[in-house]
Amino acid sequence: MIYKTMQKILLLLVLVGALRPARASAQAAPGPDTILRLDGQEIQGRVVVLTPTELRYLPAAPAPPDTLALPVAEVFLIRYANGTREVLHPETANAGPADLLLGLNTRQRDSLGRRDAATHYRNPGALWGTFGATLYAGPIVGVVMPALVGRASVKARNLRAPQPALLGDADYQRGYQQQANRTKHQQTWTGYGTGVGAWVVLVAVILSAAISNW
Template sequence: MKKIIISLLLSLFTLSICFSQDTITLKTSEDIKAKVLEVSPTEIKYKRFDNLEGPVHIVLVADVLMIRYENGTKGIFNVEKAEPSTTTAETTVSTENLFYKGQNDAVRYYNGYKGAGTGTLVVSLLSPIAGLIPAILCSASAPKERNLNYPDAQLMSKDEYYTGYKFKAKKIKQGKVWTNWGIALGVNVFLILALSSGQ
């Protein structure tokens, strides 16, 4: 019984440690589990969460999108000022709004998926298995800059807007490519069933 209680306490302690960490999200979408020690206007000093006794690491604020602190608060970084936007609620909201505006504009303006979608459909109509190749390749690649069809170059120069627009554009492209592959697969299955029932 004593061993069970000790095991339970150790498990709870381990779980509490797992959830008491900061997360630094880089603009490359990489998450770093860390204990943030210091945030200055130009750099962030931290220790890796899996090595708290190890060396202090430094990352430039310009490379960081956001910090999620262990207490649940967020620090979203503004590229132009290179300062955390947690100083005012207004700046945080405008930064988040730019990201969502980018996503909404991608839904309205992005249509550069047509080549990838049509190519996948044509190849998949010939053979759904062969169609997997362009479907996988097209859905894995980010949309090309020339195909983004964004409405405002000035907005696109803002990192939060750009990130939101590109993220949503890639999701739209993936959805269209896999929808077209599914349509071709359905047509092939229907044709096979129709031909086999006619014999």
């Protein structure tokens, strides 16, 4: 009887954990689009109209709610709020890393790498691995898992950059790698914390069932 109860509770916890990230993602409000000019200037807003020669956008608050225009020839790329990007400068259509980052200084390249990693890098294996290890071994032994996994750097083949060629730039790669490592570290400890909570609930249910059957 107790064993069947444990199985049902464990299955419920796994299902709730799997659904929670999807709900949080669905409820998250989209951010602004980012327009990156060839001179390195970033503009936050929402792209309204894009023609072969002109880009019209609505600036982010607190700017006046009027659309402004930019010549497409002055725009390097657009990073949309949904994580996709569009390169507009014709000379960079088939360019390598150095050309794709043309006009960006060291800080901007590093920042671009961090933003791309925050948007694209995910490691659910780290979260669910530490969750399962903690639930199986308990909080004391289970803490070893996130301590070891979270400390290890993300391997280059697992970075999942939206444009892998950009990782050839040292500044971009450094920013992307650091943010990916930070995300992995956060997910391992999130898995551990969730596992501790599930373990406590499971033990409480077992003790309650044992006392009631005493």
